[in-house]
Amino acid sequence: TGAALLALGASRPGLAGAAASLGAAIKLWPAAVLPALLLPGERRARTSVLRGFLVTAALLIGLTLLAAGALRLVSPLIWQERRGLQIEAFAALPLLWARAFDASAWTLRIAESNSYEIQGPGVDLALRLAAAAMIAGVGALAALYWRLYRAPASARTPQTAAALTVLTVLVLVCTNKVFSPQYLVWLAPPLAMLGASLSRRDFWIFIAACALTQVVYPFGYARLVLGGVWPLIALTLRDALVILLGARLARALWRG
Numbered sequence: 001t002g003a004a005l006l007a008l009g010a011s012r013p014g015l016a017g018a019a020a021s022l023g024a025a026i027k028l029w030p031a032a033v034l035p036a037l038l039l040p041g042e043r044r045a046r047t048s049v050l051r052g053f054l055v056t057a058a059l060l061i062g063l064t065l066l067a068a069g070a071l072r073l074v075s076p077l078i079w080q081e082r083r084g085l086q087i088e089a090f091a092a093l094p095l096l097w098a099r100a101f102d103a104s105a106w107t108l109r110i111a112e113s114n115s116y117e118i119q120g121p122g123v124d125l126a127l128r129l130a131a132a133a134m135i136a137g138v139g140a141l142a143a144l145y146w147r148l149y150r151a152p153a154s155a156r157t158p159q160t161a162a163a164l165t166v167l168t169v170l171v172l173v174c175t176n177k178v179f180s181p182q183y184l185v186w187l188a189p190p191l192a193m194l195g196a197s198l199s200r201r202d203f204w205i206f207i208a209a210c211a212l213t214q215v216v217y218p219f220g221y222a223r224l225v226l227g228g229v230w231p232l233i234a235l236t237l238r239d240a241l242v243i244l245l246g247a248r249l250a251r252a253l254w255r256g
Contacts (some may be wrong), residue, residue, distance in 0.1 A: 095256025
């Protein structure tokens, strides 16, 4: 993803699309950067991005079919669909606070993914609300993309694409039923691409969110699983900072 944004900034749109496609083959989520890569430049550059992405994707799909069959193409999506509500997910936070005061109503289990999932009253509702929040978030992103696609070329820069990538990833991870410390690592390359256009305040919000994530995992994870309050406080603060970062980026992009 970082390479795709760098290639875009170096006026290599075809390479940008190919890098995004390769990233998606490794970890799925880099596919979400494609609409942002189509933002800068004019029609010719956008066509090059799409061509690079689709040609690379076709090659990788063909190799996957030959090596492992059709099921391997969709197995990550099937795996994701089977997962429950992970305790670090934003949607699980109210349930963890309730569990801290009434541990008998909720239980934790280790899932196939080697992560802890919460079970008990309100879990199904939390999953439905998370799904609804994702739909709403994607809709809001679509409105923002539409506004930016119609903006003058001076407002559609590689830095804008990087900021949109950060915001897109934030929407996806904040509304997901799972959350992992690695998700914050995903934000680092596009934030680095923003360079001097990233405000000092946003930089420190991100660093503080990373620090609090380390407090939760690995340092406080055992206490979190056992129902401890102090790692839950750190988790709550982390979630608040992540949402704050997304809100600040969204406001800046809308005004820009």
